[in-house]
Amino acid sequence: MITRRQLIDQIKQKKSFLCVGLDTDIDKIPEFLKQYPDPVFEFNKRIIDATKDLCVAYKPNSAFYESYGVKGLQSLVATSKYLPQDTLNIIDAKRGDIGNTSDKYARAFFDEATSGMSFDAITVTPYMGNDSVTPYLKYEGRWVIILALTSSVGSKDFQYLNTGDDYLYEAVIKKANTWAGADRIMYVVGATKSTEFTNIRKYAPDNFLLVPGVGAQGGSLQDFCQYGMTKDCGLLVNASRSIIYAGSDDDFADAAREEAKKLQQQMAEELEKAQII
Numbered sequence: 001m002i003t004r005r006q007l008i009d010q011i012k013q014k015k016s017f018l019c020v021g022l023d024t025d026i027d028k029i030p031e032f033l034k035q036y037p038d039p040v041f042e043f044n045k046r047i048i049d050a051t052k053d054l055c056v057a058y059k060p061n062s063a064f065y066e067s068y069g070v071k072g073l074q075s076l077v078a079t080s081k082y083l084p085q086d087t088l089n090i091i092d093a094k095r096g097d098i099g100n101t102s103d104k105y106a107r108a109f110f111d112e113a114t115s116g117m118s119f120d121a122i123t124v125t126p127y128m129g130n131d132s133v134t135p136y137l138k139y140e141g142r143w144v145i146i147l148a149l150t151s152s153v154g155s156k157d158f159q160y161l162n163t164g165d166d167y168l169y170e171a172v173i174k175k176a177n178t179w180a181g182a183d184r185i186m187y188v189v190g191a192t193k194s195t196e197f198t199n200i201r202k203y204a205p206d207n208f209l210l211v212p213g214v215g216a217q218g219g220s221l222q223d224f225c226q227y228g229m230t231k232d233c234g235l236l237v238n239a240s241r242s243i244i245y246a247g248s249d250d251d252f253a254d255a256a257r258e259e260a261k262k263l264q265q266q267m268a269e270e271l272e273k274a275q276i277i
């Protein structure tokens with residue numbers, strides 16, 4: 001398990017707050033990998049080997065594995081076991097259900113003895129409230145990453161609804177802060193919502209924010225880092241497609257490394273600017 005302190009130390013040591021998204025699609029991986037018994041795992045393994053010194057987190061998105069049924073789950077289990085011990089390993093599952101069902105989801109992703117998988121963190125949707133989120137917090141040291149303000153166009157449908165004094169996404173953060181502290185809860189905030197980071201820091205001054213939407217969705221670090229960073233960095237920035245599909249041939253892992261390196265170098269600059277390193 002990765003504690004908040006260890007995460008911060010990793011960020012300073014690697015000069016990076018990059019999360020590599022493993023949204024691995026069998027239709028997009030190089031042809032030559034298809035000769036392996038588990039091409040998706042083989043792809044992930046090579047991406048992990050090529051990027052692990054440049055990032056502090058990995059985030060397989062469970063949809064990409066579940067969509068292939070048993071085979072996909074086998075690739076996910078194999079990937080989860082291969083992830084480095086010193087990175088924060090997030091399953092992007094976006095779960096949310098009543099308590100006893102959430103217990104089962106927590107077991108699926110956190111209890112290695114039952115499912116073969118032991119992730120450090122899971123993304124959850126807060127719509128069903130307290131009892132849908134707290135079962136994950138029963139697993140000591142694991143993190144819950146709550147969808148607050150997503151990168152999607154549809155974020156405006158519900159997340160900006162006025163709930164009295166607050167937008168819904170603000171109310172979500174206020175309420176979730178009562179369930180656990182910044183050592184167990186992070187929030188998802190899209191890179192495409194750069195103008196909201198200052199406001200979000202009023203509600204979540206210390207929590208890490210998982211920020212998707214850089215690269216393929218058009219967000220860029222320079223747009224939000226200065227508004228979202230805390231003295232401990234407080235940001236994990238995810239990029240999936242722009243890294244893992246940077247190349248499409250035999251040298252795909254080198255291309256992924258190059259892309260990850262570009263982001264890591266920009267991150268080092270941001271950390272220096274903020275005097276964190």
Ligand SMILES: O=c1ccn([C@@H]2O[C@H](COP(=O)(O)O)[C@@H](O)[C@H]2O)c(=O)[nH]1
Pocket residue numbers: 021023061092149150151152188189190212213214215216217238239240241242
């Ligand atoms: O608001 C959100 C929440 C989650 N995601 C997920 O992050 C990655 C982004 O992938 P890219 O290829 O870098 O665009 C993907 O797994 C999404 O499901 C998000 O984009 N926005």
